[in-house]
Amino acid sequence: MVEKIQQTLRDSAAMRWTVLLLLAFAMFCSYIFMDILSPIKDLMQSTRGWDSTAFGTMQGSETFLNVFIFFLIFAGIILDKMGVRFTAILSGVVMLVGATINWYAVTESFQGSGLDTWFTNNLNYIPGFDELGISPFYKGMPASAKFAAVGFMIFGCGVEMAGITVSRGIVKWFKGREMALAMGSEMALARLGVASCMIFSPVFAKLGGNIDVSRSVAFGVILLLVALIMFIVYFFADKKLDAQTGEAEEKDDPFKLSDLGKIMSSMGFWLVALLCVLYYSAIFPFQKYAVNMLQCNLTFNPVDPNSFWATNTVTIIQYCIMLVVAAAAFASNFSKTKGMKYGLLALAVVSLIIFCYMGYMRQSAETIFAVFPLLAVGITPILGNYVDHKGKAASMLVIGSVLLIICHLTFAFILPMFQGNAIGGVVVAYVTILVLGASFSLVPASLWPSVPKLVDSKIIGSAYALIFWVQNIGLWLFPLLIGKVLDKTNPQLVADLKSGIITPEEAAISYNYTAPLVMLACLGGAALILGFILKAVDKKKGLGLELPNIQK
Numbered sequence: 001m002v003e004k005i006q007q008t009l010r011d012s013a014a015m016r017w018t019v020l021l022l023l024a025f026a027m028f029c030s031y032i033f034m035d036i037l038s039p040i041k042d043l044m045q046s047t048r049g050w051d052s053t054a055f056g057t058m059q060g061s062e063t064f065l066n067v068f069i070f071f072l073i074f075a076g077i078i079l080d081k082m083g084v085r086f087t088a089i090l091s092g093v094v095m096l097v098g099a100t101i102n103w104y105a106v107t108e109s110f111q112g113s114g115l116d117t118w119f120t121n122n123l124n125y126i127p128g129f130d131e132l133g134i135s136p137f138y139k140g141m142p143a144s145a146k147f148a149a150v151g152f153m154i155f156g157c158g159v160e161m162a163g164i165t166v167s168r169g170i171v172k173w174f175k176g177r178e179m180a181l182a183m184g185s186e187m188a189l190a191r192l193g194v195a196s197c198m199i200f201s202p203v204f205a206k207l208g209g210n211i212d213v214s215r216s217v218a219f220g221v222i223l224l225l226v227a228l229i230m231f232i233v234y235f236f237a238d239k240k241l242d243a244q245t246g247e248a249e250e251k252d253d254p255f256k257l258s259d260l261g262k263i264m265s266s267m268g269f270w271l272v273a274l275l276c277v278l279y280y281s282a283i284f285p286f287q288k289y290a291v292n293m294l295q296c297n298l299t300f301n302p303v304d305p306n307s308f309w310a311t312n313t314v315t316i317i318q319y320c321i322m323l324v325v326a327a328a329a330f331a332s333n334f335s336k337t338k339g340m341k342y343g344l345l346a347l348a349v350v351s352l353i354i355f356c357y358m359g360y361m362r363q364s365a366e367t368i369f370a371v372f373p374l375l376a377v378g379i380t381p382i383l384g385n386y387v388d389h390k391g392k393a394a395s396m397l398v399i400g401s402v403l404l405i406i407c408h409l410t411f412a413f414i415l416p417m418f419q420g421n422a423i424g425g426v427v428v429a430y431v432t433i434l435v436l437g438a439s440f441s442l443v444p445a446s447l448w449p450s451v452p453k454l455v456d457s458k459i460i461g462s463a464y465a466l467i468f469w470v471q472n473i474g475l476w477l478f479p480l481l482i483g484k485v486l487d488k489t490n491p492q493l494v495a496d497l498k499s500g501i502i503t504p505e506e507a508a509i510s511y512n513y514t515a516p517l518v519m520l521a522c523l524g525g526a527a528l529i530l531g532f533i534l535k536a537v538d539k540k541k542g543l544g545l546e547l548p549n550i551q552k
Ligand SMILES: C[C@H](NC(=O)[C@@H](N)CCCCN)C(=O)O
Pocket: 034, 062, 160, 163, 187, 190, 280, 284, 444, 448, 468, 471, 475
């Protein structure tokens, strides 16, 4: 009997976790590309002429095809029909194609090319969409931003397809085993990707003293090539598993259009889906502006370019410290003794303090914001473990929403009060970002494992595709809205920029972010109300959201 169990690849823990590493590393690379331009919004404005509206429209385009052409729903069908390994490779190729277009759009060679002229004169609107005000292009949008948006739209199809494929891949390899931990670990690595891009994207853009934003994007493209290689290696491992088990791919859990009806009739599902779109709309779109928001609100004293703190060696040291924080916090989940656990946590905390101190000494908004996903790396698996053993998922959704509101309001009203106070501003920024990081661990760690409690296990794939689709509506709308609100609520700055009174460099770091931040806090408020409704529905209908995943 034991011999028979040992026969398949997934029965070997080493093999299972190696497969998870392949999938998670592919997602790590994709999350790096997703936010590659976020920490260099100011450089996009000063070197490519992308104002906040152009930046926001380009960033929001990532989800356009998923939302309006229903690509995510098709992705679910492709995943069912063709299986995990085919879809993984397809998503890798789609991401790479989109990213390459995106890269070309921001290169020097695009400037003045035939494509530049064509995009300047064309694609000023999409009939039908423009009338509704939902076009990813507009008249006057810089050609580079339009072409970059085309690439980012294609990339967006690939990355969301990869998201649902990786989730199903994890289920395939970990079902009945450490599935929640595997999902939490995959999310943690994805968050590390965001932290990495916050640190490295500006470094590549400013490498050698001359600014070239396309270098950062090229770095992201290379990583997506690595992601594709990871998926190809996964392909062979997965094929071997199927050969061993004799199973045909994914035939046990097919995606059917009729399943959508079943899912849509579940009130609990809708509450979670709406909470997901509201919460994530206040996080991912914010992530794209956060570095610029800090640049606009904090007073940075220029660091002497010849000093130690201005060198790339410091960047690498700081990144290594970041890895120590992540690894120590992550490993504490697996420690056998209390001494070991607290020792690792103490190491994580001390390293985090050193990381924050270095961010302050470097006077750079990007390294200050990097602690946001970093905290999520450390505590998402810890909270996932808590949900597995103690439950309380609905309560965690409520607490996460409360923290989200507090953080956005602090950024909006308290942080600007510290303008001119270099140390006070950075301390308030760090504390708020860390609390936001805790919120961003509480919600994902409790939201995603709650979905299987709301729908039949046979239609879980369709449920994730649908929830991602609903979420993508917000992820498309809010980057765009933030950009528009920024330009509308800073009319003097926009006018001064147009008339040349201030330079693009000055304009890029002088926005007042109060209005967009209040808008994001309102999203948190709506998520909080839904959280309370969900708790009440859970109590009344016995959905089991507050119960542990692992029943003793
Ligand atoms: C697991 C979850 N992933 C998502 O929500 C994806 N739809 C990625 C969205 C990113 C869009 N820029 C997560 O990362 O918590």
